[in-house]
Amino acid sequence: MSEVQNPVSNAHEKKYARLKQTLDRRLQSLLPQTEPETLYKPARYILSGNGKRIRPMLALLAAESVSGDSKNAMNLALAVEVLHNFTLIHDDIMDNADLRHNRETVHKKWDANIAILTGDMMLAFAYRLVLKTPSENLGAILGIFTESVITVCEGQAFDKEFELRSKVSIDDYLMMISKKTGRLIAASLELGGLAAGATQAQAKVLSRFGELIGQAFQVQDDLLDIMAADNAKFGKRMGGDVIEGKKTFLLLKGIELTKGKERALLQSVIDGKGIAASRVGEVKAIYEKCGVLAEAKKLIAQNAKAAEKLVMKLPNKNGRDALLGFTASVMQREF
Numbered sequence: 001m002s003e004v005q006n007p008v009s010n011a012h013e014k015k016y017a018r019l020k021q022t023l024d025r026r027l028q029s030l031l032p033q034t035e036p037e038t039l040y041k042p043a044r045y046i047l048s049g050n051g052k053r054i055r056p057m058l059a060l061l062a063a064e065s066v067s068g069d070s071k072n073a074m075n076l077a078l079a080v081e082v083l084h085n086f087t088l089i090h091d092d093i094m095d096n097a098d099l100r101h102n103r104e105t106v107h108k109k110w111d112a113n114i115a116i117l118t119g120d121m122m123l124a125f126a127y128r129l130v131l132k133t134p135s136e137n138l139g140a141i142l143g144i145f146t147e148s149v150i151t152v153c154e155g156q157a158f159d160k161e162f163e164l165r166s167k168v169s170i171d172d173y174l175m176m177i178s179k180k181t182g183r184l185i186a187a188s189l190e191l192g193g194l195a196a197g198a199t200q201a202q203a204k205v206l207s208r209f210g211e212l213i214g215q216a217f218q219v220q221d222d223l224l225d226i227m228a229a230d231n232a233k234f235g236k237r238m239g240g241d242v243i244e245g246k247k248t249f250l251l252l253k254g255i256e257l258t259k260g261k262e263r264a265l266l267q268s269v270i271d272g273k274g275i276a277a278s279r280v281g282e283v284k285a286i287y288e289k290c291g292v293l294a295e296a297k298k299l300i301a302q303n304a305k306a307a308e309k310l311v312m313k314l315p316n317k318n319g320r321d322a323l324l325g326f327t328a329s330v331m332q333r334e335f
Contacts, residue, residue: 008332011055012325019060019070023053026078031125042106042118043125046085050101054217054330055184059192061326062206064319065311066196072134073195076141079129080188084253086122087152087184089115094160096274123149135196143192148187154182166270168247170256177218178211185217186210192290202314209310213327219296220331222248226284227293239280245273249299250292257290 027047031040056077059332065072070077080291092105093112100106102265107115130145131138158176162168190198198206225241225248241248247270257268266286269275287293307327311320 008325008329010200012322013329015322016326016329017055019057020053023056023077023081026074029083030078030129038110038114039121041117042089042110042114043085043122045109046089046106046118047082049085051081051085052330052333055084055188057326058185058210058323059188059195061319061323062189062192062198063196063312065206065316065323066193066198066202066319068316068319069196070192073192074130074131076191076195077188079145080184082122082129083126083149084184086119086126087156089119089122091156094156095276133195133281135195135197141191141194144187144190148183151179151183155183162247168252170249170252173247173249173252174215181218182211182214185214205310205313209307210308212303212307213330216300216307219249219299219329222250222331223293223296223300224227224233224333226250226280226287237277239277239283240279242269242283243274243277245269245275249296250287252317253295254287254290254292257292257295258286262290264287300331 024140028044030047031044034040059073059077059080060070063070088100089106091105092100093115097105098108103117106118110118119220127145130142135141155176155178158172159180162172162176186207187210190203193203193206222241226239228238237243242251251269253267255263258266265279265282269283304327308324311324314320314323
């Protein structure tokens with residue numbers, strides 16, 4: 001994707017900054033300043049985090065790529081972000097995670113019972129926002145949103161199931177991330193397009209675009225984990241996935257591509273449910289030697305190229321360019 005490889009224009013960067021400011025402001029004013037405080041305060045807390053707002057941005061830009069106007073997609077954009085944060089609250093409980101983006105998780109700052117109830121409320125609140133969408137396609141929009149919730153839950157279930165398995169295939173992993181990560185990204189785009197009056201064919205284009213970039217974003221995250229330097233500001237450490245024993249594209253593909261001692265070391269990351277931080281460099285060296293880093297970059301490039309080709313089917317050029325530019329900015333991130 002040429003647009004992904006080229007620098008994002010200053011005009012687009014300013015546009016994304018404005019949209020993100022609007023989203024941040026709207027998210028902060030969404031929830032009532034009322035009792036019970038133990039329900040609404042944790043929700044406001046997680047929505048005030050340092051999130052990149054990828055999903056709502058995609059919803060708004062998808063709308064612009066269809067009609068040139070994102071106004072009717074705003075409530076859907078907010079809904080997918082509230083839904084996304086609901087999943088984070090519950091995921092953090094299941095993972096027993098203390099930090100997210102270097103801030104205490106909701107269950108750590110309050111407790112698990114409060115976190116569960118807050119997440120439940122946020123799911124219902126997301127539906128309230130969906131119902132405010134001014135669209136003749138509201139029935140279809142509700143159906144897509146509901147199926148996305150179910151699919152994300154399936155993805156999380158597979159993710160937890162895979163933690164207990166010593167062998168997981170690349171196909172299994174890609175299926176899991178398509179459900180856990182890719183589906184909500186695809187839905188964000190499809191929903192934004194429908195709110196702007198997309199035809200069924202255009203909505204399918206946006207959904208497929210989302211599937212492709214959703215997979216690319218996740219594999220990019222896997223790459224960044226092993227390639228990026230420690231970043232205390234964002235609570236990141238190099239090789240965190242390896243240290244924690246997470247089954248990623250790099251690890252699973254690396255096991256496929258290696259043999260002997262190198263494969264044994266990579267398999268030990270899974271069997272031992274992680275590896276000492278002092279050995280991350282060894283794993284990275286194996287990744288470089290066996291070609292798995294190149295394989296990951298190849299997958300990202302292929303998906304990006306296919307996604308760009310799809311976007312050209314959408315009617316509004318300025319919206320298309322802004323959408324491609326935003327995906328480029330996400331691909332170029334360093335954390």
